Amino acid sequence: MSKILLKNAKIVNENSIFESDVLLDGDFISRIDSDISDADARVIDLEGDLLLPGIIDDQVHFREPGLTHKGTIATESRAAIAGGITTFMEQPNTIPQTTTIEKLEEKFAIAAKDSSANYSFLFGGTNDNLEELKRLDKNACSGVKLFLGSSTGNMLVDNEEVLEKIFSNTEMVISAHCEDEGTIRANLAKYKEMYGDDIPIEMHPIIRSAEACYLSSSNAIALAKKTGARLHVFHVSTGIETNLFTNQIPLEEKKITAEVCIHHLWFSDEDYTTKGTHIKWNPAVKTASDRDKLWEALLDDRFDVIATDHAPHTLEEKDNPYMNAPSGGPLVQHALLAMLQKHREGLISLEKMVEKMCHNPAKLFDIDRRGFIREGYYADLVQVKQNVKNKVEKANLFYKCGWSPFEGVTFDSEVKRTFVNGLLAYENGNFSVEKKAKRLTFNR
Template structure:
């Protein structure tokens, strides 16, 4: 790939914004300085645009294998780089499920040939695969995923004895979907009795209630404290849950961490009447008060990571009555523009956004040489023009499913360039067909 010199950029990194140049050689960042000149480089003058480390998304569902009519590793990772996401961690509820080492390695083989962004996968824990989990090398993948509430591709772990053994028998990060199944089933029965299958969508956050989330999260955290497990609670959706997490120690010292997703920071229950099943997620989008409390916890560092939970379904699948409309939606292409909109609205600084979307996922999962603008690190970079408005419309949506919950939204900022391991993979709406992605590696002793 030779050398590439990015001139006149505003680098947002490690709580600073510095104007200067950055020199790439091969896959790596080799020099960062105020003014670099090198006659043997390809020069790209970025004219004051902002440069971030590539976003690391610790929770996506790319639907391969078995559900590829919704999306696949190629189509969704392509959408990811259009949104500035250069590394992803994909979830195990595919078909077949990623609950054996053999199936895990099959996914890695698919990604090695088709991924546009760097990749790893989470290994799914179940009620009956503990012995397989014990065989898993701690550097093999990004971590273990447990569904403590049922969701798409039901992998519910509801045997408490097994759950405790999983917590005691892995050194890896355990990422958990926390919703109490008994509470949800009782709520669902009550609403089905009144409405049948055609329950108004606005009752989704009452069926999959704040109480269901808190009950499950608090149990998982108690078990992690008892066993010493390293627990990461995915997609917080309630203000109530934020009280369970600490902000008085650095992330590196935390044994229990939390994530929030873009949709829980953007939408609220007032949007169901307009958006319907397009914003039906598990856990549910909840109240404006919940959203405000999630923002508060994100900014005061009780919540450590921002992710997408990208989970595409076709519009045909979404266009069903409540009980038949699947939960989940596509987000990777629009996550960073949405967060930049929140920057423009004064909700978050660029430095804090980069901390939560780039630095912290790298720290939390102990990624090797990613997540920061540092000499010697992989050149995963994203350039954004913060004053280039554009409207989300069918013709510029990259997802295989062809729709977005942000359709019709005008964002002030546009992603202009994405580099993956030093290669310019996306530029001004155009994709390179050269796939330069790598399997993510880890610094775990």
């Protein structure tokens, strides 16, 4: 049947929670009403469970091409829909890097064949591909990614003249990883002198310090203001950076926006003792005080988006000593559950969570007909059952890397069903053989 009728849903959408039925017809939501009947539809009774718009994750690293021992678009998109993420935007630091239009389209071809979730990609800016960037159509992909601090796969843009030209020559959203490389190198030299190659993991947030983050973010924001560029600062990790952003105007009018990630909202430097390099990320997880200020900025709308920065590595890679352990970890399967747990603890409302994980990414990147539960919109939906015990264990992970920084955590909710363009793509641990994922389109 091309029609599916969802009965007895508790919908969270556009700052309200209400009970309703939802009729899906093909790819789209055709009707939202209190009591729908349709003899041609398959009926699924949600029994009062939450029904959310599909989560849109604006920052993931799915590792394909070139790093497929860590993850693939096929494996990680499956984990994503198991976590309620129906749309992802993947980053350019693969092998080869996504820094030409040709390589960008090659990624789209892989996703068209293998992805279980809707997809787009960010085009990587470098010190020497400005002319290629100028050729890129503003609706071709989700945006431009700049590494203003080195990360996994060195795409550091450190030529200030080139940087200003990039900011001046694109209408697309520029998403930036902001850490000052000079500060980090000086800090690393200091601690290598103290410890040699045996630097304790606890030094990570001191080496990749708050000062390094603030210096880079503030410089990027100053350049955006000078050039009029549309800047989105990825994974803000420090309290000091929160005051660089405003909540005085609506998102639609902001030229400078910010994202915060699940791991920076959940962990603090106190967790390095037990988690070690498994919570080594760039930017680093910092202090509990930083985490508190990130929450404040999220809740008062200085931060616009919650994302994952999902970046899997094998356990063998992560279990190396500090200097050789790569930064990043798998998060897409548990991002929604982690935020629902924070809702249960009273930290965030369901409405605010949906705004930051669904509505705002759609608005910020001008995505066509996604991110909301509306008639005529694509039927990307997530059913969540609350008040169930759901322990994270290796046996129930879908990541190719086979581990999670949340192992041992018991969440109080679970993703029961995920719909992608009207297809029941995931249900109770099982995946549809059919795929209906689509390349994102934009209204720019």
